[in-house]
Amino acid sequence: MSASLTRELESLLGREGVLSGVEDLLMYEYDGSVEKARPDVVVFPRSTREVSEIVRIANRHGVPIVGRGAGTGLSGGALARNGGVMIVFARMKRILEVDIENRRAVVQPGAVNLDLTRAVEHAGLYFAPDPSSQKSCTIGGNVAENAGGPHTLAYGVTTNHVLGLELVLPDGAVVRIGGKTADALGYDLTGLLVGSEGTLALVTEITVKLLRKPEAVKTLLAIYDTVDDATETVVDLTARAITPAACEMIDGWTLRAIEDYVHAGFPYDSAGVLLIEVEGLTEAVTSQAAAISDVCLAHHAREVRVARDDRERELLWKGRKNAFGALGRLAPSNYVLDGVIPRSKLPQTLRRIAEIGRQYDLQIGNIFHAGDGNLHPLVLYDPRDAAQFGRAIRASEDILRYCIEVGGTLTGEHGVGMEKSELMPLLFSDADLELMRRVHDAFNPASSLNPGKIFPLGKSCGEIRTQHPLQRGAELL
Amino acid sequence: MTASATTIAARLESIAGVEQVHAQSAACMRYAVDDLAPSAVVRPANAEQVAEVVRFAVAEKLAVIPCGARTKLGIGMPPARYDIALDTTRLDQIAHYDPGDLTLSVDAGMPLAKLNAVLGEHAQFLPLLAPWYSRTTVGGTIASGVDSPLRQFYGTARDFVIGAEFVTGAGTLAKSGGRVVKNVTGYDLHKLLIGSLGTLAVITRVNFRTFPAPPAARGFVASFATAEEALRLRRRVVDSPLSPLTLDVLSPGLAQIFATRTPATPEVAVFPGESHSSNQTLLRMLGNWFSPREWHLCAGFAGTPEVLQRYERDLTQFAADSRATCTTVLDDATRPSVWGRLRESLSMLCEASPAATIFKLSLLPEQHTAAFAKLDEIAERASLPSALIARAAGTIYFGLLPEQSVEKNAENLARLASAATTIFDLAAHEGGYATIPFCPSGLKRRLNIWGTHFVSRMNLRDAHRPDFALMQRVKSAFDPNSILAPARFPGAI
Numbered sequence: 024m025s026a027s028l029t030r031e032l033e034s035l036l037g038r039e040g041v042l043s044g045v046e047d048l049l050m051y052e053y054d055g056s057v058e059k060a061r062p063d064v065v066v067f068p069r070s071t072r073e074v075s076e077i078v079r080i081a082n083r084h085g086v087p088i089v090g091r092g093a094g095t096g097l098s099g100g101a102l103a104r105n106g107g108v109m110i111v112f113a114r115m116k117r118i119l120e121v122d123i124e125n126r127r128a129v130v131q132p133g134a135v136n137l138d139l140t141r142a143v144e145h146a147g148l149y150f151a152p153d154p155s156s157q158k159s160c161t162i163g164g165n166v167a168e169n170a171g172g173p174h175t176l177a178y179g180v181t182t183n184h185v186l187g188l189e190l191v192l193p194d195g196a197v198v199r200i201g202g203k204t205a206d207a208l209g210y211d212l213t214g215l216l217v218g219s220e221g222t223l224a225l226v227t228e229i230t231v232k233l234l235r236k237p238e239a240v241k242t243l244l245a246i247y248d249t250v251d252d253a254t255e256t257v258v259d260l261t262a263r264a265i266t267p268a269a270c271e272m273i274d275g276w277t278l279r280a281i282e283d284y285v286h287a288g289f290p291y292d293s294a295g296v297l298l299i300e301v302e303g304l305t306e307a308v309t310s311q312a313a314a315i316s317d318v319c320l321a322h323h324a325r326e327v328r329v330a331r332d333d334r335e336r337e338l339l340w341k342g343r344k345n346a347f348g349a350l351g352r353l354a355p356s357n358y359v360l361d362g363v364i365p366r367s368k369l370p371q372t373l374r375r376i377a378e379i380g381r382q383y384d385l386q387i388g389n390i391f392h393a394g395d396g397n398l399h400p401l402v403l404y405d406p407r408d409a410a411q412f413g414r415a416i417r418a419s420e421d422i423l424r425y426c427i428e429v430g431g432t433l434t435g436e437h438g439v440g441m442e443k444s445e446l447m448p449l450l451f452s453d454a455d456l457e458l459m460r461r462v463h464d465a466f467n468p469a470s471s472l473n474p475g476k477i478f479p480l481g482k483s484c485g486e487i488r489t490q491h492p493l494q495r496g497a498e499l500l
Numbered sequence: 501m502t503a504s505a506t507t508i509a510a511r512l513e514s515i516a517g518v519e520q521v522h523a524q525s526a527a528c529m530r531y532a533v534d535d536l537a538p539s540a541v542v543r544p545a546n547a548e549q550v551a552e553v554v555r556f557a558v559a560e561k562l563a564v565i566p567c568g569a570r571t572k573l574g575i576g577m578p579p580a581r582y583d584i585a586l587d588t589t590r591l592d593q594i595a596h597y598d599p600g601d602l603t604l605s606v607d608a609g610m611p612l613a614k615l616n617a618v619l620g621e622h623a624q625f626l627p628l629l630a631p632w633y634s635r636t637t638v639g640g641t642i643a644s645g646v647d648s649p650l651r652q653f654y655g656t657a658r659d660f661v662i663g664a665e666f667v668t669g670a671g672t673l674a675k676s677g678g679r680v681v682k683n684v685t686g687y688d689l690h691k692l693l694i695g696s697l698g699t700l701a702v703i704t705r706v707n708f709r710t711f712p713a714p715p716a717a718r719g720f721v722a723s724f725a726t727a728e729e730a731l732r733l734r735r736r737v738v739d740s741p742l743s744p745l746t747l748d749v750l751s752p753g754l755a756q757i758f759a760t761r762t763p764a765t766p767e768v769a770v771f772p773g774e775s776h777s778s779n780q781t782l783l784r785m786l787g788n789w790f791s792p793r794e795w796h797l798c799a800g801f802a803g804t805p806e807v808l809q810r811y812e813r814d815l816t817q818f819a820a821d822s823r824a825t826c827t828t829v830l831d832d833a834t835r836p837s838v839w840g841r842l843r844e845s846l847s848m849l850c851e852a853s854p855a856a857t858i859f860k861l862s863l864l865p866e867q868h869t870a871a872f873a874k875l876d877e878i879a880e881r882a883s884l885p886s887a888l889i890a891r892a893a894g895t896i897y898f899g900l901l902p903e904q905s906v907e908k909n910a911e912n913l914a915r916l917a918s919a920a921t922t923i924f925d926l927a928a929h930e931g932g933y934a935t936i937p938f939c940p941s942g943l944k945r946r947l948n949i950w951g952t953h954f955v956s957r958m959n960l961r962d963a964h965r966p967d968f969a970l971m972q973r974v975k976s977a978f979d980p981n982s983i984l985a986p987a988r989f990p991g992a993i
């Protein structure tokens with residue numbers, strides 16, 4: 024990287040807006056995934072104009088650009104795979120407009136997910152997508168990854184709540200797509216951009232829908248002695264057309280790890296629990312909760328607890344949302360998968376995951392969005408143990424292959440990133456990928472923006488994966 | 501038939517079979533778009549044949565317009581060229597339906613009503629109650645991007661289409677998405693196809709999430725002397741804890757059409773309690789509680805008996821507070837007559853006049869009060885009858901309905917054109933936009949139905965908007981030779 028690139032960026036943003044020291048760059052070489060890549064320089068723009076200028080400067084120097092929110096992503100989407108300039112949106116976090124009457128908000132990409140809800144809750148409104156990292160993750164990151172969360176079962180993922188975007192294209196041009204009104208004129212570019220993992224454009228402003236908070240909420244905890252009973256309950260709920268606002272499953276092993284850490288009141292001796300929430304009119308919630316409780320008991324739930332007040336409810340959710348932190352205490356690293364399966368295949372898939380764990384001699388926890396079939400198997404490993412890490416990667420691929428075999432997909436909400444790009448041919452034909460590539464090139468012809476993501480690089484899976492333990496081991500030594 | 505038409509037909513016959521190709525002018529006229537008829541019509545049996553037809557068109561530089569039941573084929577500017585009508589109605593199978601997963605994969609040519617009848621056997625449905633319901637196909641509904649009254653609760657197609665298979669303008673069979681309800685693997689290309697009017701690809705199959713049919717449904721109608729009062733009630737409902745399935749405001753003009761006409765489309769049951777043979781119900785005139793001189797708010801809601809009671813109680817109270825002159829709760833016997841008309845609002849508006857000109861305005865809900873008043877003024881100034889329906893999501897459909905065709909009364913064309921310009925400006929001024937999805941072909945020769953951004957045919961290519969430059973690039977990625985429905989889309993795409 025040239026010193027003149029840093030100088031130009033500093034003259035645009037001031038010295039406080041640019042990081043280029045090796046020790047400063049360290050914290051930007053990771054995100055929430057197991058991947059790692061170091062940018063050459065990190066910049067903190069304050070405006071769309073500055074983002075556009077940064078892009079033009081990077082282009083003149085022929086270096087790639089990658090956008091980043093809070094770095095909580097789980098697929099390597101916000102890593103500078105080929106180095107270059109990383110644009111961090113931490114200083115563009117303002118909520119620009121709140122329109123209570125029409126239920127819209129306009130925010131900058133660095134605005135934290137939960138801060139938007141806090142800014143509108145006085146009017147009884149909230150922003151629906153609720154990834155577990157919502158206290159720190161940014162809405163720009165949510166847009167890039169099309170983030171989900173527990174309550175997307177009822178309310179949809181990020182794309183269902185985004186109406187318009189301001190973009191900075193890879194040539195530095197600023198373009199607005201969509202807007203505050205629904206049904207934008209022309210092609211649904213907003214629908215294409217949300218979930219495009221920062222590979223088409225940098226998002227500098229987001230127009231979202233806000234929802235009204237429900238009148239009543241009931242949270243149930245159903246406790247099971249076998250995993251099968253819990254998964255069969257989910258299949259039955261779906262078949263009976265009962266749609267809760269959230270339906271999360273936590274297996275017994277994971278539950279105990281969480282309980283030690285969070286003290287949410289989860290039972291130590293169960294094989295698994297379902298955390299189910301129903302929302303809506305008081306009349307609807309009461310009957311739905313009763314119906315759900317009946318289905319749980321019919322599938323041999325040992326006990327169905329109903330949270331008595333907000334405090335109990337928040338404690339249960341705290342347990343769910345802090346699970347990853349809890350598991351971090353048990354093993355040096357964990358690999359979080361994100362496969363999705365048709366919901367009727369839950370019981371057999373959970374059994375298969377347990378088998379794969381035994382086969383590779385690995386502990387695999389399960390804590391996931393059962394209601395929409397979005398699995399999050401957590402493969403625990405020690406990165407210093409190269410052989411174990413290799414097994415963890417192979418076990419993960421076996422699980423994802425199985426998801427696809429039963430009619431599912433690679434990722435439900437975390438994104439493909441640089442983690443699953445080599446697996447894309449399992450789902451998509453050459454023709455499918457070629458068309459996606461053409462659409463990519465329509466926006467980002469030189470791949471200067473977030474290169475090395477989503478699309479397979481053409482190496483075999485093994486070739487890429489086997490590099491990891493060595494790289495990581497070397498770093499840790 | 502010209503010689504080249506003969507050659508085209510012969511080649512198409514070799515792809516799809518002799519019986520599936522028509523080149524006689526009478527048959528081609530049935531596929532005409534804005535008075536332009538294709539040289540041949542082909543009805544492929546499967547996606548591979550669709551791809552072969554498109555590849556043939558690419559090789560011969562022929563323009564193709566894909567279609568289903570052709571109920572909404574009029575949406576768009578006149579095509580720059582039109583050689584082959586690609587009729588997808590033989591692609592009419594359900595490829596996968598997993599009721600236990602609430603997911604569905606269905607061929608593009610399947611009629612929506614027929615599909616919902618199958619889903620109904622499993623107490624499920626697709627919340628796309630599109631106009632021309634009994635005939636319209638899955639592919640046509642998606643490609644035309646029409647909404648339905650149920651968008652209030654279920655959203656639009658972009659909220660429940662989870663994948664698609666299609667043939668690009670290069671003749672390549674491709675797909676995106678999948679058959680699971682949550683998926684971020686690869687680009688959501690299927691979202692681009694919604695409302696694309698066949699300009700990007702020929703849709704051959706669509707994957708949906710399906711929805712459980714509610715246990716019971718009811719309707720509610722309140723009448724008002726003024727639009728302000730009807731909108732005040734709507735505001736009250738939106739601010740309340742209620743989440744109705746539909747929430748539409750109708751002008752007296754539309755109430756008049758509802759009260760005096762019956763939709764040409766026979767009724768098809770969607771929700772429980774609706775009889776499959778309820779043609780009689782729909783054809784029945786509305787009761788005297790539906791006053792053709794007043795504004796109306798129509799709400800639909802569903803749930804258990806306790807939930808239905810809550811809706812009835814709250815809605816009746818809110819309506820009284822908003823000075824409703826009359827309120828009615830619709831049960832299974834009376835509800836289909838109103839819901840069927842709401843669903844068919846667009847087709848009924850089109851049938852109400854030989855020169856029906858229907859505008860779609862995308863505005864914010866709170867801009868409606870002012871917009872209604874201005875639209876009323878515009879109709880008055882043009883001396884034309886009018887009718888409108890406004891969805892709580894912000895969309896307004898506004899029809900100008902001359903009594904005579906533009907051929908009989910040329911002055912109507914001038915009136916419509918002048919009104920259109922004012923309406924485009926009005927929407928743009930509010931930060932929204934207006935288009936004209938349905939109008940006489942003659943009007944398209946005078947103005948661009950996609951609004952003020954595209955004033956004349958002269959400057960169509962420079963779209964004035966950088967987002968349309970992006971759309972042009974997306975178009976080129978899918979259809980590099982611009983053979984699919986050329987020039988029908990905004991920006992002459």
